[in-house]
Structure formats: structure tokens, C-alpha cells
Amino acid sequence: MGCDNIINTFAPCLSSSLGVPIEIANFIGIFLGVIIVASFPLLVAIALIWTERKFAARIQDRLGPNRVGVFGLLQPFADVIKLLGKEDITPAGADRPIYNAAPVVSVVSVLLIWAVIPFTPIHVGVDLSIGALYFLAVASLGTLAIILAAWASNNKYALLGAFRVVAQLISYEVPLALALLVPVMIAGSMSLVSIVEAQAGMWFVVSAPIAAFLFFISAQAETGRAPFDLLEAESELVAGYNIEYSGMKFAMFFAGEFMHVFTNAVLMAVLFMGGYLGPFVDQIPMLGLVYLLIKASFWYLLSLLMRNALPRIRIDQLMLFNWLFLVPLSVVNLLVTALLLMIVREVGLAPDDPRSFVDNIPQTIVLFLGNAALFVVVMSMVRNRFRAQRLAETQTDDLLPATAGD
């Protein structure tokens, strides 16, 4: 293989076969790669809108879109055409430059994540050595888009929604980052390609299930989907931060949210389920994309199920759940994983060949048992706390009718 990204494989081939100067070939290579990376999530988003609506409809005992095209497959296109013809309203008193920039930032923050995601063994936008850090940096731009949109649209509902959602997003960024560090630690690298390759022996979802759980929950909160959808609590805030937007600007926020959910599913697949790895992927690299999409679909459907089956939680519950449960758990999980990895290496159980399944078994068993022990300890602590709370509540309940009767 030798080449590790689209540009490296494409440009030398073009210059050697057609006699194009290498600089121009490089430029064309970068240009084509960028177009592919930027348009892939936008195209996927169109398919996702249909999937999501059909899935939600089935859960709610409806049929969902079924008029436009076969099975309603053309419904997203009809929606886009409808939104194109809508009036683009800028509210009076809006801060125009910021108002127009917010939807752009919202989509760009998601599109940029795709630059580092490995699609197949040889098709990676850029294999950055700091891929994980790059993801964190770029993903936090999405928070900025929300506060920009709310502030610039001069609307009280929008601003109230944005306060809540920014508090939520910055809070859940902490466990997200700490859970992301567990695969980084086991792989010993921040490059997403190295993290995928380190899972050739064993998927990290087996050796670090708590980190996978933490990443999934906080990624769901980062997208602002139910049960963490305080930003668009329809009954309280009408629509949240994007209330004043119409036409394609509204569609950009919408598309950004859909792409964010799918991007998180892809990241779950890359970080914890071996990304493009699968049988025969060394011979036929394009199979890697199929495996990646299958694994991502699993997490995507799980996230849709969560969205449709769970009720919205209150903001104080949201904050307590994050700061008193997710954050301490993620730090302790990180430290325990580090301790176990070092013990495994001191004892000599570390895999000699990281790519072989058999060599990885001892380390995986140790890590899995460590995770299981941590899970039991944390869950018993949670149980004791809530049992005490429940007891206190039942005691006050017993007193109430007595006083009311007197």
C-alpha cells in the first residue's frame, strides 16, 4: 500500500501517467479529495433524514413518509425544494453578519471532523498525528454556532434556549474528551488510523466498555438529541436557538444536527469497533467503507432508538448526571485503565504482536474485568445514594396525610 491518504496515492499517479507537473497534480489531488470529503456527509445527511423519519414513524405506530417516490425515498429532496422556495427573513434588530455566519459555522464544524476519519485503509482525508485532539477542537465549534445564532437573532426564546444548551454542551464535552482518551491510551497514539489499526487484534468496545458507554452518552448530549434535547424543548421554548431562521438557513442547522449524529456514530465505530477493519479488507480496500458504514449504522440506530424511546430530562438532572456521575466516572475510568495497562505491561501480559487476536486475550481480559469491577462499584454507590433519597421521601410522605387530616 505505502500511501496513507488520497492525495499521496492520486498525485504521483497523475503526474507519472499523464505527465502533469507534480505541483499541479498535488493541487488537483487535494482539490478532489476535499470535494469528496466535504460532499460525502452532505449526501449521507439526505439519506439520514428519510431513515430518521421512517424510524420515528414506526416507533410511534405511523407509516412515515410514503407518498413521494418509492417508500417515500424522495421525501428529503421534496423537503429541500420546498425550503428553497421559502422566504429568507432576517429579524429586525438582528446582528446581520453574525446571523448569517451562524448556520455556516454549524455545518462547517461537522464537515471538518470528516477530514480525519479513515474511510478505508488507503482512503483517509488527512492522517493527522493529533487526530483525536483535532476532533475535539473542531467539534467544540458547534457550541459557538449556537450562541452566535441565538445572540444575533434578537429573540428572548432563542437566547434562553442557547444559555441552556451551551451550559449542556460545554458540560458534556468533559466526559466526551476523557472517554476519547481511553482508546488513545490503549493505542498509544492520537492518530485515528493508528487507533483503528490497534484494534486489529481486539475491538476497544470489549476492552473499554465503560469508555464506549461514556462516549456514546456524551456524544448524544453533544448533538442535543432527546433525552438531552433541552435546546429545543418545544413546549417551553418553541424551537430554541434557531427559532428566527427560515429557508435554507434553517435547513443548514437541521442538516448540521443530522450530520453530527451520524458523525458521532462513525466515530464510535472508528474508536471502539475497529472502523474499517473486517475480513478481506487488505485485498479490497473499498470493503472497508462498507464495514465502517455497517458499524456506524448500528450506533446510529441505537441513538435513534434512544431519541424516540426516552423522555426529556430536566436541566438540574442533566447537570447533576454530568458533573456528579459522568465526569468522576470518566476520570476514574481513565486512571484505572492506565493503571491496568501498566500492570499488564509490568507482568508481561502485553501483546507481543498487537495485530494477533490470541496475543490480545490476556490484556483484554484484565481490562474487561477492571471495567466490570468499576461498573459494580459505581452502580452500588448510585444505588445506595438513591435508596437513601427514596427512604427520606417515603418518610415525609407518611407525615403529610397526618398533618392534612388534622
Add this chain to the structure above:
Amino acid sequence: MALQQFAPIAALIILAVVLTFIISNISTIFGPSNNTSRKTAPYESGMQPIGVGMRRMPVKFYLIGVLFILFDIEVIFFLPWAVVFRDLGFYGLAVMGLFFFILTIGLIYEWKKGALEWE
């Protein structure tokens, strides 16, 4: 290698910004444009809006912000350690544990002060 690596990302930023800017403004071309003062007024469920929408934020959110900064700095220190923790050994782990312990005291203090309660 160092900065050259980021050339495609710079190209992606430019392309993504241009593309999304064009898409997000496309309905100004295709859509109608007959603004009235009623239409451009801030939407407040049909009520006459009072005052401006750009208001100061409740102090509660500043506390959350401070808590976030506290822990985000922790994450920043954890990031390089997670890559090289094998070389730093048990000493590095003990130091990070102590660091986390000190931060936890801050978290417990803020919790007991009632920063996480919404009344």
C-alpha cells in the same frame, strides 16, 4: 511534514465555508422577498415583544462555565499524558491521580455551595 499536513484541512475549511455560505443564502434568490415590519419582528408566540432580545445571562451559567474551564484544563493536561503514560510509569500515574484529587475537592466545594442546583 509539520505544517504541510494541514494543507488539505485549510482547503477543506475554505471549500466548506464557501459551499455552506452559498447553500444557506440560496433561498434569498429563489424565495419571495416581501418583508413587513410585522414579519421581521421577533417571534414571541404572537405577543408584542417587550425590550430587546439580547439580554444578560443569569449568573448560574457563569458557574457552569467556571466548572467547565476547571475541567477542560484538566483534560488538556490529560491529553499528552494519555499518549506517553507508558514512559512516565507509576510516578506519572500518581501525579495525575493527585491532580485529579485536588480538582475533585473543587468540584465537591462547588456542589456543596449549590452551583448545580436550579431553583
